[in-house]
Amino acid sequence: MAKGLERKTIAIAGSRKTDEISTLIEKQGGIPIVRPLQGTVFLAEEQVEPDLRKFVETGADWVVLTTGIGTNTLLDLTERMNIKDLFLQRIQEAKIASRGYKTFSALKKLGINPVAVDEDGTTRGLIRALESFDFSGQRVMVQLHGEKAPALIQFLNEKGATVQQILPYQHIAPERKIVSALCDELINDQVDAVCFTTAVQVRELFDYARENEYLDKIIHAFKSQTLAAAVGKVTAEALKEEGIERMLVPEKERMGAMVIELSRYYSKQDI
Missing domain, CATH: 3.40.50.10090 (Rossmann fold)
Structure with missing residues (x-):
């Protein structure tokens, strides 16, 4: 056959x-x-470290995680920088939004339950999940995934958020x-x-x-x-x-x- x-x-x-x-x-x-x-795909470690230290120092009202590999990369980076516990503390203090099943799985391993989750694995799906929330004056940290996410950033800006973008890896x-x-x-x-x-x-x-x-x-x-x-x-x-x-x-x-x-x-x- x-x-x-x-x-x-x-x-x-x-x-x-x-x-x-x-x-x-x-x-x-x-x-x-x-x-x-x-x-x-490579780590832009030198570029990411200042952003991570700023996040750990100031925290955020929301943390938006868009990929499992990006979430795990941030954890690995903060461990090497000896700030992993503080990083996790900041995440646990914030409201979490998650895109994609791999991101959700990574959060589950950390015992973290996101308050907003996409229905279909897309950035558009994540935006739909966030539409009902008030972002006026909210500080939002967004973990990007190898490239910019203009639609998501524009949505958050239009909703009145102050956005900090962290790009832990890039595409060549x-x-x-x-x-x-x-x-x-x-x-x-x-x-x-x-x-x-x-x-x-x-x-x-x-x-x-x-x-x-x-x-x-x-x-x-x-x-x-x-x-x-x-x-x-x-x-x-x-x-x-x-x-x-x-x-x-x-x-x-x-x-x-x-x-x-x-x-x-x-x-x-x-x-």
Whole structure:
């Protein structure tokens, strides 16, 4: 019996756990190719330390945590700075808002219950959860996730909050030759599906396509021949913003679940 991804070439746009995803694709009969569209994530430790010390000294009325990795990174940083207990104390004194299941899990391990939680894992969902609260004159610390969150910051500013942004890690642009190679493969119908694991990867691909006048061809490829697979709602949201409606999104937001859903999708196509 043929496996679901038999003779299918699947591009992996992520930079983490690529060996694991490749193995899963191969087990389903597919041919994985790694095309990381997200550069190395690194700690901006020197830049973050002053922000963390300021937060520990002054505290905040609200703390908005947007990623699990960011929450854990702040804990690791404050431990190295010997201010972890004070940092946790400040968090426990504040009202907490949480985006995403990984952030919620990280808080649960600390015994902290957020008062506002998104319903769908997106920044828009978090904003909806915060709409009923009064932020006039409130001090809000926002943990960002590798890039700015303009919609969230604008919302808080418009509600009258004073916002302190902390960015514990940053994204470096991917190698241009890798993005160029994937664009060529998409245009020449050499890839059956692309697995996107973050919204950053989507933006990097489409920004590169725009800059190099490939955009129409890339959009056409996704609409007609190559399937876009998004690991979760935030990534899917980024694809929709680029005009891609034809996509696969697993119910369970995991990379393994995405590969299995891809396999099922192609199995149904072959019936």
